[in-house]
Amino acid sequence: MSANAGPQGSPAPLEPPVPTQKPIKTTGLHIGEAEPGCAKVDPILVVDNVRRTFGGLTAVDVAHVEVPRGAITALIGPNGAGKTTLFNLLTGFDKPDDGKWTFDGRSLAGVPAYRVARMGQIRTFQLTKALGLLTVMDNMLLGAKGQTGENMFRALMPFLWRNQEEENRAKALDLLTRFKLDTKKDDYAASLSGGQRKLLEMARALMSDPTLVMLDEPMAGVNPALTQSLLDHILNLKSQGMTVLFVEHDMHMVRHIADWVIVMAEGKVVAEGDPHEVMKNPAVIDAYLGQHHDEDIGEDLGAETENVSAIKELLDDER
Amino acid sequence: MDWGAIFSNAAVELISPTTAAYALAALGLAVHFGYTGLLNFGQAGFMALGAYGYAISILTFGFPVWGAFLVGVGASVVFALILGIPTLRLRADYLAIVTIAAAEIVRLLFTTNTFASVTGSANGLSGYKNEFAALNPLAEGSYGFGPFENNAYDTWLRIVAWSIVILAALLVWQVMRSPWGRVIKGIREDEDAVRALGKNVYAYKMQSLIFGGVLGTIAGMIFALPRAVVPSNYQTTLTFFIYAILLLGGAATVLGPIIGSMIFWVLLSFFSGFVARAVEAGWLPFMTAIQGGQLRFILVGVAIMLIVIFRPQGIFGNKKELAFVR
Ligand SMILES: Nc1ncnc2c1ncn2[C@@H]1O[C@H](COP(=O)(O)OP(=O)(O)OP(=O)(O)O)[C@@H](O)[C@H]1O
Ligand SMILES: [Mg+2]
Numbered sequence: 001m002s003a004n005a006g007p008q009g010s011p012a013p014l015e016p017p018v019p020t021q022k023p024i025k026t027t028g029l030h031i032g033e034a035e036p037g038c039a040k041v042d043p044i045l046v047v048d049n050v051r052r053t054f055g056g057l058t059a060v061d062v063a064h065v066e067v068p069r070g071a072i073t074a075l076i077g078p079n080g081a082g083k084t085t086l087f088n089l090l091t092g093f094d095k096p097d098d099g100k101w102t103f104d105g106r107s108l109a110g111v112p113a114y115r116v117a118r119m120g121q122i123r124t125f126q127l128t129k130a131l132g133l134l135t136v137m138d139n140m141l142l143g144a145k146g147q148t149g150e151n152m153f154r155a156l157m158p159f160l161w162r163n164q165e166e167e168n169r170a171k172a173l174d175l176l177t178r179f180k181l182d183t184k185k186d187d188y189a190a191s192l193s194g195g196q197r198k199l200l201e202m203a204r205a206l207m208s209d210p211t212l213v214m215l216d217e218p219m220a221g222v223n224p225a226l227t228q229s230l231l232d233h234i235l236n237l238k239s240q241g242m243t244v245l246f247v248e249h250d251m252h253m254v255r256h257i258a259d260w261v262i263v264m265a266e267g268k269v270v271a272e273g274d275p276h277e278v279m280k281n282p283a284v285i286d287a288y289l290g291q292h293h294d295e296d297i298g299e300d301l302g303a304e305t306e307n308v309s310a311i312k313e314l315l316d317d318e319r
Numbered sequence: 320m321d322w323g324a325i326f327s328n329a330a331v332e333l334i335s336p337t338t339a340a341y342a343l344a345a346l347g348l349a350v351h352f353g354y355t356g357l358l359n360f361g362q363a364g365f366m367a368l369g370a371y372g373y374a375i376s377i378l379t380f381g382f383p384v385w386g387a388f389l390v391g392v393g394a395s396v397v398f399a400l401i402l403g404i405p406t407l408r409l410r411a412d413y414l415a416i417v418t419i420a421a422a423e424i425v426r427l428l429f430t431t432n433t434f435a436s437v438t439g440s441a442n443g444l445s446g447y448k449n450e451f452a453a454l455n456p457l458a459e460g461s462y463g464f465g466p467f468e469n470n471a472y473d474t475w476l477r478i479v480a481w482s483i484v485i486l487a488a489l490l491v492w493q494v495m496r497s498p499w500g501r502v503i504k505g506i507r508e509d510e511d512a513v514r515a516l517g518k519n520v521y522a523y524k525m526q527s528l529i530f531g532g533v534l535g536t537i538a539g540m541i542f543a544l545p546r547a548v549v550p551s552n553y554q555t556t557l558t559f560f561i562y563a564i565l566l567l568g569g570a571a572t573v574l575g576p577i578i579g580s581m582i583f584w585v586l587l588s589f590f591s592g593f594v595a596r597a598v599e600a601g602w603l604p605f606m607t608a609i610q611g612g613q614l615r616f617i618l619v620g621v622a623i624m625l626i627v628i629f630r631p632q633g634i635f636g637n638k639k640e641l642a643f644v645r
Contacts (some may be wrong), residue, residue: 156494
């Protein structure tokens with residue numbers, strides 16, 4: 001599996017990276033200028049003219065965007081930019097007004113959500129969906145693909161699926177250990193904390209060995225001590241050959257692990273690029289602070305300090 | 320006061336075919352509501368299809384018992400498809416509205432005079448028992464002991480009815496502990512999450528609707544064998560009694576519906592015997608015998624309320640689950 005597209009594609013390390021290790025960035029992903037909708041060397045997801053309106057509001061209106069294979073791409077943008085809506089559209093959970101998109105060269109327009117998932121494009125939800133009255137282990141087992149015992153008639157004959165079940169169980173336990181949830185495996189998922197549910201949802205998504213993992217705010221509500229290990233998990237996915245597309249508001253995290261950043265505002269892709277370059281793009285600052293931020297400065301002291309700190313965070317160099 | 324008669328009449332209900340029928344119908348609802356989260360308020364409709372499918376097949380078409388059985392099952396599969404195709408893609412409450420209406424439509428179709436020659440309209444159907452009785456391997460005579468003593472036909476009926484209940488319970492138990500059951504329970508918790516994991520939720524919901532509906536239909540046949548098929552038996556109240564049994568026993572359990580049905584019928588018989596004799600003995604001077612007949616339902620209602628208040632997860636439900644009820 002040659003996953004990394006860039007010339008400096010990272011050699012797949014067998015061990016998960018230690019927290020202190022600096023992530024190896026994949027570069028050389030795009031062709032030509034790093035501008036909105038620019039072509040990628042090896043795109044896994046190609047979106048064309050996807051539009052979704054809610055009444056008079058245009059939530060998503062993406063002319064063209066490509067997500068590079070084998071890299072970690074961050075999708076950022078202010079609240080209400082349309083990131084979650086775009087996720088829903090791309091995974092079949094919502095229907096666009098029009099537009100088409102392909103995953104791995106196959107058109108996904110009109111494909112139901114469960115088929116999208118079976119093709120290897122797995123998502124998580126911004127509002128976590130743990131299956132509360134199932135145990136953590138059962139949550140994990142649900143994620144496994146191609147289970148013989150999920151057919152109603154074969155379910156009656158345990159000898160047909162017992163071995164597969166044991167294999168899945170071992171795999172689930174391995175993933176749970178990596179996400180530090182193994183001690184909780186027999187508890188109801190409803191008993192987990194919010195952050196633990198985020199972890200469970202991510203671990204569950206990995207049970208199916210996806211090609212593209214789409215994470216909607218994986219860090220929201222996760223304790224900072226755990227953030228680092230989650231970052232490692234995500235980096236680890238890349239080294240295993242998976243492609244990651246994630247939505248995140250935490251700029252430090254974006255800078256830290258993303259190989260590529262796509263910026264959305266008011267439904268459109270307004271900027272793309274390398275995480276360090278893109279933050280300096282005026283379109284991004286506009287997107288976060290509003291078009292008329294120059295005029296606003298000085299008018300309202302509270303807003304000003306907020307803006308200043310936001311800009312500071314955006315321009316903050318990597319520590 | 321003849322307490323002996325009251326208790327022995329109540330004990331009769333413990334293994335009566337009607338108790339078995341209600342247990343089986345409640346087991347079907349456990350599949351729908353307890354395990355899958357489908358709000359089926361039309362279980363009476365499934366039962367009516369079983370009863371009429373069986374009776375009409377024998378009386379009008381002269382089918383053998385197994386043929387009549389298959390007709391009833393087939394009718395309920397078609398009924399489940401008609402209910403499920405338009406509604407299972409929608410929110411859960413739509414199924415509730417559609418099933419309650421569809422069950423009433425079924426009952427009214429069997430009541431209307433238009434088809435009286437086949438359905439017997441409001442008078443219903445009878446005289447379809449000989450075929451089933453002919454299969455009885457038991458010799459003439461009396462079987463059992465005490466309140467459980469019955470003639471050969473009634474014993475045969477009880478054996479068949481409870482064998483079916485046990486078989487169905489084993490079937491439900493087995494599928495619910497399989498990966499299929501895991502998907503089904505996942506759908507109850509959050510169907511979008513299950514969809515995101517690559518499961519065809521719509522197909523699973525349809526399978527569940529058919530499975531539970533067929534159990535309801537077979538229950539309808541068992542229910543019809545000790546009596547006549549009368550349309551007024553299949554009103555919405557029947558569905559509500561079955562829901563009461565389900566909640567009494569525990570919604571997502573296998574034993575719950577069965578024990579729940581036993582408790583329900585024993586209590587009902589006990590109160591009805593008690594109230595009738597209390598009125599006779601003049602203990603309740605403000606009440607006529609007819610009012611007494613209604614009082615038993617009130618008393619059963621109170622008893623069920625007490626159980627639900629003090630044991631809300633049902634008799635067999637898992638107490639731990641309750642800590643997380645949303
Ligand atoms: N079901 C809906 N009905 C009406 N409007 C909606 C719906 N879903 C989203 N919207 C609107 O679409 C816009 C984009 O919403 P979306 O959830 O995609 O934003 P987002 O970029 O994910 O924001 P956040 O960072 O806060 O999660 C918002 O203005 C929102 O109000
Ligand atoms: Mg969002």
